[in-house]
Amino acid sequence: xxxxxxxxxxxxxxxxxxxxxxxxxxxxxxxxxxxxxxxxxxxxxxxxxxxxxxxxxxxxxxxxxxxxxxxxxxxxxxxxxxxxxxxxxxxxxxxxxxxxxxxxxxxxxxxxxxxxxxxxxxxxxxxxxxxxxxxxxxxxxxxxxxxxx
Numbered sequence: 001x002x003x004x005x006x007x008x009x010x011x012x013x014x015x016x017x018x019x020x021x022x023x024x025x026x027x028x029x030x031x032x033x034x035x036x037x038x039x040x041x042x043x044x045x046x047x048x049x050x051x052x053x054x055x056x057x058x059x060x061x062x063x064x065x066x067x068x069x070x071x072x073x074x075x076x077x078x079x080x081x082x083x084x085x086x087x088x089x090x091x092x093x094x095x096x097x098x099x100x101x102x103x104x105x106x107x108x109x110x111x112x113x114x115x116x117x118x119x120x121x122x123x124x125x126x127x128x129x130x131x132x133x134x135x136x137x138x139x140x141x142x143x144x145x146x147x148x149x
Contacts, residue, residue, distance in 0.1 A: 001014055003062055003066075004017045004020070006070070007068050007070045008071075009068075020066070024065050030061075032052070032058075035058030035062070036058055036062075037053050038052055039053045084098075096117065099117070103116065130144055
């Protein structure tokens with residue numbers, strides 16, 4: 001309700017949310033129940049009610065389904081981020097540059113950033129080697145990591 005209320009000018013976000021769920025399910029074949037869980041949350045009256053809740057990915061999916069001018073900046077941002085991630089898949093060096101930039105903006109020193117990036121590269125090489133030697137399941141990696149520690 002909070003997201004719907006913030007991104008629409010509807011005076012009854014609860015009604016809008018219900019109608020939007022029905023519309024999306026019938027038009028797109030998508031069910032919000034796959035990204036929303038109902039949790040009992042306390043209301044203003046002190047009682048607990050089953051409330052639709054979503055994680056970040058679910059909220060992005062909800063935002064994509066809201067036909068509202070207020071939702072458009074979020075939709076454009078999601079498209080831009082998605083495009084950048086596809087570029088990073090095609091050229092992994094872009095992801096490395098993004099990581100370095102984010103660390104610099106957070107105030108980490110160049111030395112710390114270099115050690116961190118080197119540690120990530122070494123870990124990737126190590127897990128690749130384990131995979132080449134037969135590690136198949138998460139538990140295999142957990143055991144090998146514990147042995148190194």
